[in-house]
Amino acid sequence: xxxxxxxxxxxxxxxxxxxxxxxxxxxxxxxxxxxxxxxxxxxxxxxxxxxxxxxxxxxxxxxxxxxxxxxxxxxxxxxxxxxxxxxxxxxxxxxxxxxxxxxxxxxxxxxxxxxxxxxxxxxxxxxxxxxxxxxxxxxxxxxxxxxxxxxxxxxxxxxxxxxxxxxx
Amino acid sequence: xxxxxxxxxxxxxxxxxxxxxxxxxxxxxxxxxxxxxxxxxxxxxxxxxxxxxxxxxxxxxxxxxxxxxxxxxxxxxxxxxxxxxxxxxxxxxxxxxxxxxxxxxxxxxxxxxxxxxxxxxxxxxxxxxxxxxxxxxxxxxxxxxxxxxxxxxxxxxxxxxxxxxxxxxxxxxxxxxxxxxxxxxxxxxxxxxxxxxxxxxxxxxxxxxxxxxxxxxxxxxxxxxxxxxxxxxxxxxxxxxxxxxxxxxxxxxxxxxxxxxxxxxxxxxxxxxxxxxxxxxxxx
Numbered sequence: 001x002x003x004x005x006x007x008x009x010x011x012x013x014x015x016x017x018x019x020x021x022x023x024x025x026x027x028x029x030x031x032x033x034x035x036x037x038x039x040x041x042x043x044x045x046x047x048x049x050x051x052x053x054x055x056x057x058x059x060x061x062x063x064x065x066x067x068x069x070x071x072x073x074x075x076x077x078x079x080x081x082x083x084x085x086x087x088x089x090x091x092x093x094x095x096x097x098x099x100x101x102x103x104x105x106x107x108x109x110x111x112x113x114x115x116x117x118x119x120x121x122x123x124x125x126x127x128x129x130x131x132x133x134x135x136x137x138x139x140x141x142x143x144x145x146x147x148x149x150x151x152x153x154x155x156x157x158x159x160x161x162x163x164x165x166x167x168x
Numbered sequence: 169x170x171x172x173x174x175x176x177x178x179x180x181x182x183x184x185x186x187x188x189x190x191x192x193x194x195x196x197x198x199x200x201x202x203x204x205x206x207x208x209x210x211x212x213x214x215x216x217x218x219x220x221x222x223x224x225x226x227x228x229x230x231x232x233x234x235x236x237x238x239x240x241x242x243x244x245x246x247x248x249x250x251x252x253x254x255x256x257x258x259x260x261x262x263x264x265x266x267x268x269x270x271x272x273x274x275x276x277x278x279x280x281x282x283x284x285x286x287x288x289x290x291x292x293x294x295x296x297x298x299x300x301x302x303x304x305x306x307x308x309x310x311x312x313x314x315x316x317x318x319x320x321x322x323x324x325x326x327x328x329x330x331x332x333x334x335x336x337x338x339x340x341x342x343x344x345x346x347x348x349x350x351x352x353x354x355x356x357x358x359x360x361x362x363x364x365x366x367x368x369x370x371x372x373x374x375x376x377x378x379x380x381x382x383x384x385x386x387x388x389x390x391x392x393x394x395x396x397x398x399x400x401x402x403x404x405x406x407x408x409x410x411x412x413x414x415x416x417x418x419x420x421x422x423x424x425x426x427x428x429x430x431x432x433x434x435x436x437x438x439x440x441x442x443x444x445x446x447x448x449x450x451x452x
Contacts, residue, residue: 026217058178066185074210079196081189088189092182131193 010054010165020161021047021068029075040146042117044068046154048087049116050161052094053103065091079132086123090116106155113154117147271431274323278433285398286436288312290320292429293337302345302365303328304429309337317396319435325402325423326350326390327432338434342426343403344369351394352403354380355387363388363403363420369427371404373418382409382416387423398435 024043032039048068052061069087073080094116097103103112121143125136173180279287290306308314310333320327320340328348332339343350348365352373361376376382386406392399404420411417 022217025214026221029214030218030221059181062178062182062185066189070189070206071210074206075214079193080206081193081196085186085189085193088182088185092178096178127193131190132197 009056010167012051012054012165016164017051020051020164025071025075040142041150041153042120042146044072045087045090045117045120046113046150046157048091049094049113049154050158052091053098053109053112054161054165056095056098058092058095058099061091061093061095062088063091065089082124082127082132085127086120089123090120093119106159109155109158110151114147114151117150118143121147268430271322275431275433278323287433288314288436290338290432290434292432302342302348302367302426303331304340304342305337306340306432306434307337308434309334311335313436314338314434319397320432321401321435322424322429322432324425325404326397327424327426327429329396330434340432343422344371344426349394350397350403351391352388353391354382354406355389356383357381360391360393361418369422370407371420371422373406373420374415376416376418378411378414378416380416382406382418384409388420 021044024047028041028043048061048065051064055061055064065087066084068091069084070080072083072087076083094112097112102108118139122138125138128134128136129138275289279289288308290308290312292304293307294305295303306320314330314333316330316333318330320329326343328340328342328345330338331341341348343363343365344367345365346367348371350363351360352363353360354376357380359376359380359382361373363371363373365371373388384406388403388406390397390399390401390403402423404422407419407421409416409418
């Protein structure tokens with residue numbers, strides 16, 4: 001008997017969506033001010049991955065990634081498009097994966113966030129290195145640690161955000 | 169092309185998004201221009217929230233620290249007060265030791281500047297029992313070779329002379345005592361006179377003729393004419409000078425701080441027999 005994979009679509013209130021993105025940016029800008037180690041985390045990245053996985057729509061995923069990424073570029077010293085391209089691709093890829101895989105289990109979420117965190121890092125570093133001609137640390141031990149911590153945090157945050165969604 | 173767009177709309181949108189951003193990046197690199205408008209919007213949107221949050225966090229922290237979390241403050245206050253008192257005591261002790269070190273350093277310098285002269289260091293251990301007697305006691309006496317009429321001085325100037333010696337101590341008559349007299353001269357003009365004690369912390373310089381110029385602030389030195397105090401040591405500076413009938417009435421402030429003596433030198437070069445009282449005072 002073939003096992004049926006249930007890939008449910010979810011919707012979010014626009015207010016929830018905006019609030020979550022806003023809070024992510026706010027915490028990303030504010031928390032490292034008091035806890036410098038928190039700058040390793042990338043909460044906007046986590047938000048893009050979560051919504052892309054939940055919506056399971058590549059257009060939504062990449063649009064979300066584009067908007068959040070460009071906004072993040074605007075809030076940093078990076079040229080507009082560097083974070084934008086990385087998050088666009090990650091949003092698209094996360095949605096694409098979510099269509100094909102079960103992504104509701106904590107272990108799956110852990111691995112996905114870990115993987116997409118590193119994918120984002122590779123794209124970001126690649127843009128920096130190839131297009132901007134600047135030295136870039138694509139992957140190192142610190143990045144792996146940050147990916148792991150972000151993945152663990154992601155499992156908890158995803159659980160929290162699940163409360164605000166409803167089936168489409 | 170149209171078929172591709174219809175079959176893969178998501179992919180087409182992805183490619184378009186990336187292409188636009190790539191162009192944007194290229195534009196920024198080529199022209200070194202920033203897309204400032206986007207940054208202004210983003211920062212303008214986020215900054216007020218950060219300010220409010222900062223205000224809330226700071227306010228909460230202030231309220232908590234100043235009004236709520238006070239259960240340890242009283243005990244901490246007591247501990248801090250005790251520490252402050254201890255620190256103040258230590259500070260006073262250190263200040264006293266620093267002052268003492270300064271005096272000892274000055275004495276040492278005097279000793280080193282006059283290596284050929286027999287200077288014996290001594291500590292002042294007591295003062296006179298009566299206000300009318302300007303004398304002090306030092307911790308050197310007969311056992312150290314001290315004798316009457318030996319000169320006592322500090323690096324700042326002369327102090328007086330020994331009037332009594334005991335086995336372990338000696339009495340020093342200060343130059344401010346009414347019975348004291350020292351042969352003196354003005355450092356600038358070499359005009360000579362006699363410095364006499366007045367019973368206060370000042371002296372007077374007698375026998376300087378009214379024809380002589382006596383500028384206030386001039387340094388007065390020992391002249392050596394009394395054959396007791398060695399020549400050239402500072403006695404004091406002229407505080408005031410008034411013309412009298414034949415002589416100036418001159419007030420001299422001793423350069424040695426006679427009211428706060430702690431360490432002195434005894435000039436052990438004047439034996440008792442050779443000593444001669446200073447001019448005009450038979451009881452010296």
